[in-house]
Amino acid sequence: MKFLNLVLVLSSFLLLLFSCKNEPIKSITTDKDSLFNEDIKQYYFKVLDSASFYMAKIDTISSLSDNKAYFLKSREWYKRAEPIMIAYDYENYLSMNAPNLLKVEMEDFTDIKKQKPKSYQVIEELLFAEEKPLNNELQSVLDYLKARIPYMRKNHIIYKQRDRHHLKMLRDAIVNIATKGITGFDSPILANSLKEAVYNYETISTVIGMYKNTFKDNNLYESWSKEIASSIKMLKDGDFDTFDRYTFIKDHTNKQLQLVNSTAKDWGVQLNTSRALDPTATNVFSKTFFNKKMFALQGSPPISEERIALGKQLFNDPSFSSTGTMSCATCHIKEKAFTDGKPKGIGKNGAELQRNTPTLPYAVYQRTFFYDGRGDGLEGQIVGVVNNENEFHLDLNTMDDKIKGNPKYIEQFNALYGGKINNLNVRNAIATYIRSLTPFDSKFDRNMQNLENTLTTEEIEGFNLFMGKAACATCHFPPAFYGTVPPKYDETEFENLGVTQNTDFAHPVLDNDPGLYYPYEVDEKRNFFKTSTVRNIDKTAPYMHNGAFETLEDVLEFYNAGGGQGLGLDVPYQTLPPDSLLLSDNETKAIIAFMKTLTDKDYE
Known part of the structure; x- marks a missing residue:
């Protein structure tokens, strides 16, 4: 028996020695596939298999308490998979992580897709909401995820990283x-x-x-x-x-x-x-x-001080409007963080425009423009302003001709755009100026950058509430606080808040602006508007797409009530939860105090 034990020990030692000699020493490679791909892949398989294992245990005939426990375990393992999923399977990440909101994709009038999400968030709301879960809806989501997680494992792409x-x-x-x-x-x-x-x-x-x-x-x-x-x-x-x-x-x-x-x-x-x-x-x-540069048109010339200066001149030049009296700066006033202080913009000959004038600082960090998203870039947005009969009311070719008749502009375009004076280069110059409006030098930024230590306890509490209990940051994502979604920042969100016509919240009336409903006339997108930034918000009153809220106190009261639905209005596709945030007066004051720290030095 002792001899047998000795043989076993020696065999184990030799096996270990042989394994160690044959196991490659892993190192960093700069021009080859990572030697750690297999390790990361196996870890990914492990966490996906665990998420799938517990998801498979959720069943509509099981007790609610058991299903809740299985969900939490599956969700735990999914969250361990999430960093790898974001990096190497982003589309499935978006599907698995989707909010419990109807998704509508509108490519053109003949290609409109409406899809109910089937995600972990949907299951969470079904299992943990006060109402008893609807078994048919729960089963539909379970069927999808029970098949999807193994599908993701089988079709992974962890090979060549x-x-x-x-x-x-x-x-x-x-x-x-x-x-x-x-x-x-x-x-x-x-x-x-x-x-x-x-x-x-x-x-x-x-x-x-x-x-x-x-x-x-x-x-x-x-x-x-x-x-x-x-x-x-x-x-x-x-x-x-x-x-x-x-x-x-x-x-x-x-x-x-x-x-x-x-x-x-x-x-x-x-x-x-x-x-x-x-x-x-x-x-x-x-x-x-x-x-x-990744937020500019592909192939755009580099941002330079000279192009910024040219764009600023064009931005402030009223000769590009049909009346010769209106420039971009007419509505976008620097001292008001490039807004105008009016409920709705005022166009040519005093005509009231459809919506509130949006701020321009940090606008570069959006993926769509205008409140209804009809502009697909800063250059594209400028086309809408130039062509609008109540704004510049000018065609792009005429704008080019005006520049060609100005010797000063000719000299600058010769130096910066190879002498090519066309509407694309004109719009690029203006857009370059707008792209430069990203100072990140507010009181809050300077404190986060360790340049000063001046935030009050109330202001810090306000940020923490904004990012947590008050749920502001679930739509206004830092650091730009627009609706452009991290971590890839490749999509800007639209929300339906049920915005009212005024601040008489005791007798609310839903605003009748259709928003994203046009041009495709999709009911599920009625009253949807792009999420704006809260940077420089102390300088950009009044608020909302219709300018109906005069103060930040009005805004917080509306959100705290749960938007239009929380006020008792019929808003079928509201994305803001209708439940009260239960913010105290002191918490509301703290959030406002924080938002006021987001005013950049240029506008203080």
Whole structure:
């Protein structure tokens, strides 16, 4: 027996020795597929299989308590898969993570698609809402997800990634947690966002752990380990309504972005610069966080001080209107953060325009323009203004002719656009000026950038409420606070709030502007409008697309009531939850105090 045991021990030792000798030493590769692809793929399979396992246990004939428990376990494993899914299976991520809102895609009059979501958010609302879940609806969503998760596993694309792609995966996950994950965006009933952020970080930790032996600087790996552990502890100790998101982003998210940069240098890799975010930015609220060129038309000339200066001249030139009395600056007044202070814009000959004049700073970080989204870029938006009979009422060729008759403009276009004076280059110059209006130098930005320490306790509380309990950031995503969705920032959202005609909330009347209903006449998009920014909001009153709300107090009262539905109006497709936010007077004041810290120096 002793001899047999000795043989077994020696055999095990030799097997281990042989395995170690034949296991390749993994290192970072800059010009080849990552040696860690298989490890990441196997981890991805594990978490997807676990999510699928618990999803399969949910059944309409099971008890509600059992189904809730199985859902939470499936959701836990899905959240561990999420960072990899965002990086390498984004379309399925969007489907799995979709809000419980009807999705309508409108390509043209003959191609209008309406699709009810079948996502984790739908199941959460069915299982955890006060009403008993509708078994038919629940079964439909379950059937989809029970088939979809294995389908995603079978059709994964983790084959050819390089190490820089995996590092970018971690960066996107970090940004997603800070700008969307901790806001309650995808856990509207349970507000389970902090715990789910922990699951995200556990995946980040797992991937970093795979790379432990590749770090040239072991202290850098140790910094990652300590930072992730510290972030997880803060999230675990936090309560959703009172969580200090300000400190989390300032002291943890920004530090992690610095670690990403340090890791890229340590590994000798360079992150892709052809994405919406600048991979070298180390602060969410810095001027360099966004990769501005990726928000311009493809092939546009670089933004330069000379083109900005030319665009500013054109922006302020009234000769481009048919009356010779109206310029872009007529309605977009700099001192009012490029708005006009009126409920609705005033056009040619004093004609009232259809909607409120939108602000222009940070407008570059949108994917669609006008409140009804009919403009597909800054250059395209300018066409709408020039052609509008109540605004410039001029055709583009005439605008070109006016510029060709101005020697000063001819000289500038010769220098900056190769002498090509055409409407595209004219519009590009104006758009370049508007793209330059992104200072990120408000009081809040300066504090987030560690340039000063001047925020009051009330202002910080207001940010935390904005990002949490008040649910403002589930539509106004930081740092631009537009409706352009992180972490890829490639889509700008539209919402139906049930906006009223005035602030007589005791006798509310629904505003009759159809919004996104036109031009395709889709009822499910009636009263939908693009989500505007809250940056410089203290200078841009009155508010909403119709300018009906004169003060920020009016705005907060409307939201706190649950929008039009919360006020008792019939708003069939309202996207704002109709339940009261239950904000106290002090909480409302704190949110307003925070929003006032978003005023840039130029407009103070």
